[in-house]
Amino acid sequence: MIHNNDIGLLKRHLDREKAARQEAELILEKKALELYDANEQLQHLNDNLEQQIRDKLAELRESEQRYRQVIESVQDIIYKVGPDGIFTFVSSAVEKMLGYSEQEFVGKHFTDIVAPGYRKSLLEFYQTMLIERKDSSYNEFPVVAKDGRIVWIGQTVRLIESGSDVVELVAVARDVSDRKKAETELQTTQSRLSTLITSLQSGVLVKDEQRRIILVNQLFCDLFEIEQSPQQLIGTDYSQSTNTFKQLMEDPEGFAHQVERLIQNRQATTGEEIRMMNGRILERDYVPIFLGDQFMGHLWKYNDVTEKYLARERIRRSEEKYRGIMNNMELGLLEVDNDQTIVRSYERFCKMVGYTESELIGKKATDFLVVPSYLSVLEQQQRERQKGNAGSYELQLKKKDGSPVWVLVSGVPILDEAGSIVGSMGIHYDLTERKHLEEELERARLIADDARQAEKQFLANMSHEIRTPLNAIIGMSHLLFDTQPTNQQREYIDILKTSADFLHSLISDLLDMTKIEAGRIEMHARPFDLSGLLRSVQKVFDMKLQGRSISVDVMLDARITGDFIGDDVMLNQILMNLVGNAEKFTEEGSIQIMARIKKQDGPTNWIEFSVIDSGVGIPEEKLDVVFQKFKQVNPQGHKHKGTGLGLAITKELVEIQGGTISVRSTEGEGSQFTFTLPYARSDKKVEAEPQAPNSASVDDALKVCHVLVVEDNLMNQKYLCSLLNKWKIPFTLAMDGKQAVEEAKKQRFDVILMDIQMPIMNGYEATVAIRSTHNPNQHVPIVALTASAMLDQKNIAEEVGMDDFLTKPFEPVQLRTLLQRYAPVGLDTEAENVLDQERLTQLYGTDRVYAAEMFETFLNDVVPELLELPAVCLLQDRTVLAQQVHKLKPTFGMVGLSMLEHKMNSLEDKVRQGVDGKTLEIDCRDIVAKVNELIPVLQKEKQRFTHS
Template sequence: MTQTGDADLFKRRFEREKAARTQAEVILEKKALELYDANEQLKHLNENLEQQIRDKLAELRESEQRYRQLIESVQDIIYKIGPDGVFTFVSSVVEKLLGYTEQEFVGKHFTDFVAPGYRKQLVEFYQTMLLERLDSTYTEFPVVAKDGHIVWIGQTVRSINNNDEISELVAVARDVSDRKQAEIELQTTQTRLSTLITSLQSGVLVKDEQRRVILVNQLFCDIFEVKESPQQLIGLDYSQSAEQFKYLMVDPDGFVRQIEQLVQNRQATAGEEIRMVNGRILERDYVPIYFGEEFMGHLWKYSDVTEKYLARERIRRSEEKYRGIMNNMELGLLEVDNEQTIIRSYERFCKMIGYTENELIGKKADKFLVAPEFTTVISQQQRERQQGNAGSYELQLVKQDGSRIWVLVSGVPILDEEGTIVGSMGIHYDLTERKQLEEELAKAKQIADDARQAEKQFLANMSHEIRTPLNAIIGMSHLLFDTQPSRQQREYIDILKTSADFLHSLISDLLDMTKIEAGRIEVYARPFDLGGLLRAVQKVFEMKIQGRPIDIDVMLDARITDNFIGDDVMLNQILMNLVGNAEKFTEEGSIQITARIRKQDESTYWIEFTVADTGIGIPEEKLEVVFQKFKQVNPQGHKHKGTGLGLAITKELVEIQGGTISVKSREGEGSQFTFMLPFRKGDALAEPGLPAIGDVSMGDELKVCHILVVEDNLMNQKYISSLLTKWNMPYTLALDGKQAVEEAKKQRFDIILMDIQMPIMNGYEATVAIRSTHNPNQHIPIIALTASAMLDHKNIALEAGMNDFLTKPFEPAQLRDLLQRFAPAELQADAENIIDRERLTLLYGTDTAYAAEMFSTFLTDIVPEINELPTLCLEQNRTQLSRKVHKLKPTFGMVGLSILEEKMVQLEKIIKQGSENAILQIYCNDIVVKTNEMIPVLKEEAQKLS
């Protein structure tokens, strides 16, 4: 093909393609145009549709908003639940009423919120609604709010159907708690009222305004013999009940007439008395029932007051009877009002006072009759009556003739029917003769008291005046034995000593009986060695009867091995009296002391003691008088005389301890005295008691100590100084209390023997002066030498600051024992045993410098405070004393004085127990003395530590 032909062909093809493209473009443009038009139409349609949708949505939102506002504006809860009981919707009001949010409800089952006990009932309610396809129902039930309180809900429930099936339930619920509570309270009140009326001890009938029965109780039916039960009467017309019951009344027509009148007048009345033919008496109350101004019915109450009426009649007759009796008795009645104005005076009172009743009525009793000095008594009693109190009192009344009488008045308030105090009544008994007798008895009692005081003073003086020279006589007789007398002289001395001992025994018996009769003997229980005590008694009498053909034996129960707790001093005195009595009436033979346990329980042992002799015995007819005071079996026919008090004292001492004593005897064969005492078993070591005769061995080592002897009697000075010289005891003599105080300031003594009754300054005053002032002897032991055995004098001695007392006459052994007990211990040589080394090691270890500092502080600062303890005791400042003791107690342990620390513990205990001040004084003095005795030891120890 040529090139030109190719070009033509290309051109033709181009033209054809161009023509075809043009046609296509046209078609395309046409289609595009159609498509554009369709697109515009679609766009327009879309815009219209969108607008419609927006309008519909706006309309829906507006409708939903109105619906929600409607739901939220309602104060009730609106909720939906499915057939399965699960909440699908709940309005927001639920949070206000129950406290739960909407989210806390939705998805939960309704039983989760219903109060227990009502869930089953509500489930059955919903099941019935679903099964019976009910459109709408109403029910009430309690639910538990979020805070736990109960809310009663009343709800109306409607069912929503879908294809003939209930798809959900919609409910409107509201809070009906207030109404429900009111209904419950109303029902409770009705129940209570009904129960109350039914249970009343009166017949009750309640009728409405048409006189139909609303309420009636069984007692009404019983009173009026109604055969029907109270339930059968409810609703019946009872307008003719009066006619029905009138035959039961004494006045039937009056009964009917009065009922009709009450019904017509509708005025409340109470206490109408109605008599029945059967003898019963009724009391009728009528109350018309109103609600506001509206009449609602009638209430009738009938009470059987027969017993009350009969009782009132009995009281009336009794009052008349006793009024007559009172008028005829020695009792005068007077009635006054609240202003003390006399409103009635009974006959006997008028005779008592000398006025007529007319002369007394209207007068002021407190001014017209009462003696002026007793007006305050009347005022006080008047106040008591105004408070409703009765009372008895004594005063003097002035009679018409001006003379006075004493009366005992029993006053009571007078009340009116409403219980208001309107006056008082006084019952007057004439005491004039009794008062005169009382005055005479008071004078006689004063005379007796004066005589008793004189007797007491006489005994005290006798004790001192006789015992003081007796002390010298007995003492000198002891000293004469040491002068190697001849046989004849020894015989004279024996007679002298025997006579002095007999006189001493007489005085002691008299004083012991005086103390017993005054009730001033006390039992002091403490641990003691019973076997040792019996053997000591045996030893004393073996020494006494030495050379006479009499054996003294002691027989002990094998079970008596340990210590017992009781009053060993009193037991010793009983045994000494009985054995002494046996020794006195036995010329030859034996005296046997027996002790055995008769019975025991967990804490108490009853021990029987027997003292039997082979002496002259007691006639059978005399056995009843052996324990009587001042009675002797054979006062004329036996050579041994006495006061006749020994056995009487013994019996009293046994009975004081809760024991019994008896005697068996045959004349010419001997006597047997048996007594039984209770003791407690004790494991502790016996505390040192008062020394028994013969307890002290004269051969015991006696510590040498410097003694101040304060004694004004020349014979006693000689006696004591001779004993001290014999025992190699240095002493200083002071003739009275003033000299004793002066000597105490000059030099230090180890013991002071202080007589009590002295000129210028007595022993009490001297002791107080020594204890109260700074001197070398402020805290050393002071022993009272007293010729008085009276308990008062011994207590005063202890309260004055004395440590112990020795009663005159005393034997050398007794004085020696006291010196041994109160002589200062030899502390320096025994320091290693006194100081608690283990305690010091535990406190200080190897720190000797610190230990030395503590010892120095104790000596310089603590010891002066310890020395203040007796002063606090004297001042009886127990609070300060307790604080001081508590403060000082641990300081003793800081210097190794553990024993004294324990004494402080004991002192603190007895302060809390409220012990007598005399006991505290002894403890305080003892601690001070022991502390000052330890000062040299502590100084030496401090020096070593330094």
């Protein structure tokens, strides 16, 4: 239970708490009021502070705007750089000057924009400023603009310091490129001017307005005997130099007075002549120097003209001397001005044209002296004189009496003292008598030409008229041997043949010598097998000497290997002549053919050939005449007949090739003929001729070879027809060229034997007609059969389109060989005689399936394209033709047609060389014709590959 005392205590406690709480509330209320008042005051103060801050910020923004406007209004770049070299600020002018935006520029290192080569010096400049604490400094350097331009700037830099530290560098930069360019150009001009003046071949002195030397060269010092160098004189006062120089002059006072007069008058003067005590003569030019109206100084130029003066004096005295000489010589002098007006005529010229000097002076030479047809010559020479050139020319003049006079004129320009051309002088030599002589010589030359032409025609006629019947005689003698003659008849035929051969040799020697003397024999150098040629000569005489006790041996230098370049035809003729000569004078024993390399001179090998026999020999007193024309050295009388031209021709042929020939002989023991010829070694291997088919296949080919014989001579007709009948070769006979053309239109032949000299239409005309018109024989081989051995006839035969040339008289074996060369390949002939089997083996080996595919591709795809070649030629588009030929060429080798591949190579070369379209078309048709002939062979070979 609760006692009253406890209640009282509790009540008192609660009252005290209440009183304390009330007191605390009063205190809190009071504090709240104080806090409110303080907060009000603080809010008021804060509002005031914010207003002040806003006012200050507005003021700062306005100040910054004004500052930025000032900076941006300036055309120069204003920028700041920290001590580390990084841009911290840049004005907007940087974009206009260098192309960078402010954002692109700020943050770069200053060396990023400085031109290479100047970075180190600028870095040193800034380092010096920082070390020496220079408040302000100026320098210039090039920078690289954004577009790559080089811009020269000049900058003024100030240091911004805080205490003892440099916080940044502030700079103002200006574009000084134009000034720099002007300074460079000025320096270049000054340098050039200084170099020019210093290098002049004149003494030069330049003084300023105070007479101080600003430029002088070494030649000036040399002329006036000045010991100091030009560099030592620069800047020195030379106002008293006149007194020093005048002591060197012939007229000292006159020299000094003239110098002062020139300086006072300040008028340019040139060409003053000054004589020195030492005999030298100077020429002086004075030039006052002005810049606008302001006088800036003097330029003196001195030239040593002593030699020029002395030369002029010598010329003057020489002119006086030679004027008298010329007047007494057969040379007429005439002087004219630039308009061809005569200013002076010397006595001899007046006599030459029949006028007096007074009649000539003041008149134009072109008006009455020069023949009109020669005015153009004179005008051309006058143009040359205006260029300062001399010249010689012939001219026809008209004398006073109207008669012509021929003169040789040597014309030279006349110069005045300044070197200007004021006229010309002509020295005239009378050529009239020489001209008359030339006219007579020309008439004589024409007569001689007519005589040579007549001689040429005579030789051609003689060749034809003798060789034509001779051909029949030799030919018939061969045919008679086939008629089973009796021994006596055989002896008669042998005599007949020997006499005909002798006559043939006689005519050939005469014609060869005639051609040599007329200079119509030319060298045709080409690669050839030298050792093979010598073996061939040996074989020829081995066959000829069968039955006689004479051996023919060849001895070769071991170094003679490979091919050499030279005229193998000439060499063969030389050897045949020498060995033939040895054979005539050797009854028994031996004939040796020797060759050795005598010496080597760079690429040239001098090869020594010797033909040694064991015959009758030559008397010592006769050795000097063995090489003379029509000279025979025959100790046995007239046993060995001949023209006496063989060795003379041989000597000429050796010398034409640049060689020499000699002979050694002992009577009764034999002779040795030695000749030396220059040959170069060939890098190319001579292409081997395709191997001839065996005799059986030749006979088969000839039996199907259809020949057109064009011959008007009855004896030769009989000879040719008998041979062809004997060989069972089918032929058609035409009596003249016109009949040959008609026969060519009717049927195709394999070979045409064409005589040259025929009635109605000759062989050349008939060949042109066959080659130029569409007919079955347009591309068939045509062989010229002619009795003319003249080189001109062979050249014409080649030009009109003939393929070969057989000279009458010819032996049966020669005709047979020729027919074998052009006979078509028979279908029954084995393919190995036509196709390059070695190449086919290399390409395909034992892969016959692949080979069959290639042959089929060629026949089906290549041949049709090939047949279009003539049509491509007609289009006259060389680019297309070259592409087609180049494309088709390799395909021939793929089927073993190596010879046709060579022809395609030749065709491609001709296309590149620009050979005329007609020739290209003929070559194309020839290749097409040969491919058509060989198609059966290719088909047979393809079948062989397919079924094997």
